[in-house]
Structures are given as C-alpha cells and as structure tokens.
Amino acid sequence: MGEERAGGDFRAMTPARRQGRPTASSPAGATGTNTTSGAPAPLARHILSLADTKRLLGIRYSDWLLGSPSIETGIAASSMSQDEWGHARLLYAMLKRLGFDPFEVEHERPAARYYSAPALDLPFADWAHFVAAVVVVDGALSVALESFADGNFALARSRVPKMLAEEEYHRRFGTAWFTRLAAAGSEGTARLRDAAGAMLPTTLAWLLPADEVHDALVADGHVWPEDRVRDRCRRRLRDTLATAGIDLDAVEPARDRWDPERRRGPGAPGEEAVERARGDLNRDLFVE
Amino acid sequence: MRTGLDEGVYEVFARKSRGEPLRHIGYIDAPGDELARVYAWKTYDEENWFEMCVVPRGAVIPVNRVEGPWAKNVPEGTSGP
Numbered sequence: 001m002g003e004e005r006a007g008g009d010f011r012a013m014t015p016a017r018r019q020g021r022p023t024a025s026s027p028a029g030a031t032g033t034n035t036t037s038g039a040p041a042p043l044a045r046h047i048l049s050l051a052d053t054k055r056l057l058g059i060r061y062s063d064w065l066l067g068s069p070s071i072e073t074g075i076a077a078s079s080m081s082q083d084e085w086g087h088a089r090l091l092y093a094m095l096k097r098l099g100f101d102p103f104e105v106e107h108e109r110p111a112a113r114y115y116s117a118p119a120l121d122l123p124f125a126d127w128a129h130f131v132a133a134v135v136v137v138d139g140a141l142s143v144a145l146e147s148f149a150d151g152n153f154a155l156a157r158s159r160v161p162k163m164l165a166e167e168e169y170h171r172r173f174g175t176a177w178f179t180r181l182a183a184a185g186s187e188g189t190a191r192l193r194d195a196a197g198a199m200l201p202t203t204l205a206w207l208l209p210a211d212e213v214h215d216a217l218v219a220d221g222h223v224w225p226e227d228r229v230r231d232r233c234r235r236r237l238r239d240t241l242a243t244a245g246i247d248l249d250a251v252e253p254a255r256d257r258w259d260p261e262r263r264r265g266p267g268a269p270g271e272e273a274v275e276r277a278r279g280d281l282n283r284d285l286f287v288e
Numbered sequence: 289m290r291t292g293l294d295e296g297v298y299e300v301f302a303r304k305s306r307g308e309p310l311r312h313i314g315y316i317d318a319p320g321d322e323l324a325r326v327y328a329w330k331t332y333d334e335e336n337w338f339e340m341c342v343v344p345r346g347a348v349i350p351v352n353r354v355e356g357p358w359a360k361n362v363p364e365g366t367s368g369p
Binding site for chain 1: 295316317318319320322323325326327329330331333
C-alpha cells in the first residue's frame with residue numbers, strides 16, 4: 001500500500017530521500033526503516049506512535065483552555081497541553097538517532113500518515129470526553145512510556161522518566177475528575193461512561209498491538225511483554241473506570257482492519273488538527 | 289453539562305529551597321483536595337518549587353486580625369488583638 005501515497009509519505013522520509021534538511025548522523029536505513037517494505041522499523045514505529053499520540057492529545061487538550069468548568073481547570077488543561085507537546089518534541093527528536101529528519105516527520109506528513117491513537121481523531125465532544133481521554137488515552141500513554149523507559153533504548157531510559165514525573169499530575173487530574181463525575185449521578189456520569197467506553201477498545205489495541213512489529217520490539221528488549229503491559233494498564237485504570245461502571249477486564253481491544261505500519265485501525269486525525277500539528281499557518285516563521 | 293462539583297478556596301504556599309520559609313503565593317478554587325494539589329501546581333508553575341502546599345481557606349485561623357480573607361474563621365467570641 002505505498003505507491004499511491006503523495007509527497008509527505010512517511011516512507012519518503014527515509015534517510016536516502018532526505019533533501020536539503022539537516023541530516024542524522026546514524027547510518028541510513030540501518031535502524032529507521034524496514035529496507036524491504038519501506039515501513040518504519042519496530043523502534044521507529046513505536047516512537048512515532050507515541051509522539052503522534054502525544055501531539056494530538058496536546059491539541060485536543062488545548063481546545064479546552066477556554067470553556068472548561070473553571071479557570072483553574074482551563075489552566076491545568078493548558079499546562080497539560082504544553083506538557084504533551086513538549087513530550088512529543090522530545091520523542092520526535094529520538095527519531096533523529098534512527099536516521100530520520102525530525103522536521104520532516106513533524107511538519108510534512110499528511111493526516112493519513114499519522115500514527116496517533118484513534119480516540120483522538122475527532123475533537124472531544126464535551127467535558128466528559130476530555131476527562132475520559134485523560135484517564136484512558138493519557139493513562140495508556142503513560143503505561144507505554146513506563147514500559148519504554150524500562151527497556152534498553154538509551155534515549156528512552158534517560159528522557160522518559162522526566163515525562164512520567166510530569167504525567168503524574170495528569171493522572172491525579174484525570175482520576176479526581178473521573179471519580180467525581182462518576183459519582184455525580186447526573187447526565188455527565190452517563191456521558192463519561194459512554195466516552196470512556198468508546199475510547200477503550202481502540203486505545204487498548206494501540207497499547208497492545210499484538211502484531212509482529214511489536215513482537216520484534218519486545219524481543220529486542222525495548223518494551224515490556226504484552227502481559228506486563230496489560231497488567232500495568234489494569235492496575236492503573238481498572239479502579240478508576242469501575243467508578244463509572246466500566247469493567248476493564250471485559251473490554252476487548254478493537255483490531256479490525258489493523259494497519260501494522262501505523263499501529264492502529266482505519267481512519268486518521270482530522271485535517272484541522274493535523275494542520276495545527278504541522279504548523280501549516282506558521283511555516284514561514286519556523287526557526288531551525 | 290452539570291458536573292456536580294462544589295468548589296472551595298485553597299490557599300497556596302511554596303518555597304524555592306529547603307532552607308527558605310514557606311510563603312503564601314496565592315489561592316485557587318478547587319472541588320477537593322486532590323484537584324487542589326493539581327491546580328496549585330499547574331497554576332503557580334513560574335518557579336521550580338522545592339515544596340508547595342495547599343490549605344483549605346476554612347482551616348486558616350487568624351491570630352491577630354479579624355478582617356481579611358480568613359475573617360470568618362475567627363473563633364466565636366473572639367475579637368481583635
């Protein structure tokens with residue numbers, strides 16, 4: 001499925017096709033791509049999937065800087081949004097070590113080439129969706145990062161722990177809001193349950209890809225085996241989700257029409273978000 | 289969407305180093321202790337604080353003044369200094 005893709009295709013960002021941008025010092029193609037298919041190698045796919053999900057999550061959080069339930073909540077949303085973008089930046093920068101040009105990866109891909117978690121494809125419909133995403137998507141991201149920080153990729157071991165320290169406040173925020181909305185017994189409770197329930201199947205599939213690419217990542221010691229990730233996810237999310245009547249153990253990952261290259265099912269983030277993620281309107285102002 | 293959350297005021301105290309005294313840096317509204325901790329940390333993030341604490345405004349008992357933000361916490365039957 002590669003020939004029909006237009007410029008900006010991730011495969012076009014292999015070191016061999018880099019043009020005019022600062023280049024990485026690592027050997028072309030050695031670690032960044034599968035030299036046969038052109039798809040990103042397991043470690044590159046993992047980093048890109050984490051980075052894209054954080055970037056999109058930051059955009060979705062930023063939609064609620066105004067209009068959230070209180071000024072303090074909006075400030076927290078703003079801060080969390082900036083945390084996510086900072087983390088995404090650090091993750092994209094790791095790709096340089098694998099032979100990619102982070103500028104191209106960050107600023108020149110079309111929406112269809114994003115590797116982000118499907119739960120972030122659309123803006124959050126209401127505050128309940130925001131809260132659900134903090135618990136489900138941000139929570140899954142943190143579990144993935146814990147696993148990555150404990151693996152043998154040196155950049156993850158050195159950079160991810162700081163991210164996780166910042167994420168602790170996201171966890172507290174999400175847990176407190178989720179449990180309070182769940183206990184409110186209002187329409188908000190039903191919306192929260194629906195939102196979290198809708199996000200969980202695709203997010204679990206994102207966290208637990210169960211494909212050969214991920215198996216290779218585990219075999220290389222870059223991340224924990226699936227059982228350990230699943231257990232960590234359960235310990236982090238189960239009790240919180242249960243307050244809204246959701247049984248995490250009963251949720252099956254949704255892997256229909258799985259795209260192993262993008263580590264997700266069909267679809268893509270909305271163009272409006274990707275334009276912001278790429279910085280399309282500020283392109284002439286970029287400073288390298 | 290009604291959230292069912294009643295907010296209270298929390299006073300925020302912080303210090304930049306271990307040897308420095310805690311100082312009052314502001315206040316936030318929050319619907320509970322846990323969110324107060326998050327909101328305080330995220331709102332007053334202009335410094336790399338060594339320590340930050342929040343105190344429910346209702347728990348601050350004034351000693352020498354009967355006016356100001358903590359006036360209603362003055363124990364009954366007490367007047368000024």
